[in-house]
Amino acid sequence: MTTMKRLFGVGGLMALGLVLLQSDCGSGTTTPVVDMASTPDLVTLPDFAPPPDLTTFAAPTVASVAPNLGINNVTTPITITGTNFRAGATVSVGGQACANPSVTSPTTLTCTVAAKAVTCGRQDIVVTNPIDNQVATGAKLFTYRSNGIGFGAMTSLTAAARPDMVVAVDLDNDGDLDLVNTNRNANSITAFLNDGTGKFGAAKPFTTGTNPVGIAAGDLNGDKKADIVVANFGTNTFSVLLGDGAGGFAAKVDTMLAGINSIHEVALADLNGDQKLDVVALANANAAVAIRLGDGQGGFLATPPANVSVGNNPTFVAIADLNGDTFMDLAVSAPGSNAVSVRTGDGKGVFTGTLNLTTGANPGQVVIGDFTGDGKMDILVTSQNAASVGLFAGNGNATFGAIANTGVGTNPIGLTARDLDLDGKLDFVTSNFNGANVSVLLGSGTGTFTAATGSPMTAATGPFGNTVADLNGDTLPDIVSANETAGTLSVFLQTCK
Secondary structure (H helix, E strand, O other), X not given: OEEEEEEEOHHHOEEEEEEEEEEEOOOOEEEEEEOHHHOOOOOOOOOOOOOOOOOOOOOOEEEXXXXXXXXXXXXXXXXXXXXXXXXXXXXXXXXXXXXXXXXXXXXXXXXXXXXOOOOOEEEEXXXXXXXXXXXXXXXXXXXXXXXOOEEOOOEEEEOOOOEEEEEEEOOOOOOOOEEEEEEOOOOEEEEEOEOOOOOEOOOEEEEOOOOEEEEEEEOOOOOOOOEEEEEEOOOOEEEEEOEOOOOOEOOOEEEEOOOOOOEEEEEEEOOOOOOOOEXXXXXXXXXXXXXXXXXXXXXXXXXXXXXXXXXXXXXXXXXXXXXXXXXXXEEEEEOOOOEEEEEXXXXXXXXXXXXXXXXXXXXXXXXXXXXXXXXXXXXXXXXXXXXXXXXXXXXXXXXXXXXXXXXXXXXXXXXXEEOOOOOOOOEEEEEEOOOOEEEEEEXXXXXXXXXOOOOOEEOOOOEEEEEEEXXXXXXXXXXXXXXXXXXXXXXXXXXXX
């Protein structure tokens, strides 16, 4: 007897072929007979790809880099710290691949910054993790330093009679720094608007009080527009010119300082902790400093603190916390006493003390900064008759060590401290009145200085004050000298080597 049955394959797949079971009645056994004609070809199922990795990773972050600078024509090994770094991450610095990246832990990554000659300034660090390509950017964390410091040819801006001091400030809110200088014999300031490349438009004069010398810039009325304050040496006043944010100013408003005269210098700082700028004004004809507390609207409180007694013929002032109490203190150069007077603040606009540091003959401009690398504020001051700059190393408590002198050009008056070569150490620039030049000295970070290649640089006759700022957006600090005798400003744009 023959019967027919269906066969089902593994996994429920049914074979369509038929199997005939043939029974041998004599033996009691059955023998399957496969109908080959009705059996289809076997079907081979395709291989399936593995499922995608759906693991979710935390985004990386970049916090810091060490070292954070390197000379542009050599490679620099760096260590990046952050979070969520993964093996296989890649790094770029300034858009260029950082070689041999190695993730040593989720918070530490090393690589070697490529040499990038003739590239200077601060660069972004970008870390890209594998698989999900999540990116972290450390904005401007690494700086390419120039292989040596140098400046291009001087350009000249015509000011007015006897330009003494100059500041760099954004007058028209376009993101680049403009220049404003005082004109002592023209009773005015001159504004030069920058096109962003270090080139300046026509001179724009604005009237001040009589014989302006010192100048300071800041937002006195909280409108986010730069204002100007000038010291009127021919009177007992200072003038406030409120900026319009477009490169112009409202008419001056004078503040009279009773009982003192010949206002040579002004400076701005928050002296009483109310987040409003106050004015410090030096009376050259008196051994006094006047304080006027700002009202935040461009004016001043009716009852000022008492005048501060300092050395004779005060000419320049620097303001900083000299003793670590978070309150602003004063360092005032007093050529009539051949001294720098140090006066400590109480955080309310009152200054006391009697410390006078002996300087070289006829001290000029004074600045404050950490020139020795110990985290304590030091004082630097020019000595006109000694052709030098003197350093008083701070002890952190408004006392100072003995003066250490460094030679510069002839009759230095103006002084600005800035990190010119982007090595993290303060350098300085002097305006040498009788030498018709400016000196550039590079700091070691331990209190010593050496002349930069090409220093001093020829300016014009009678350089008096100077300022240092990035005028063309390349991150390199540039120099401007106000030349009293020539009636000009000299602009020196730093070049990247």
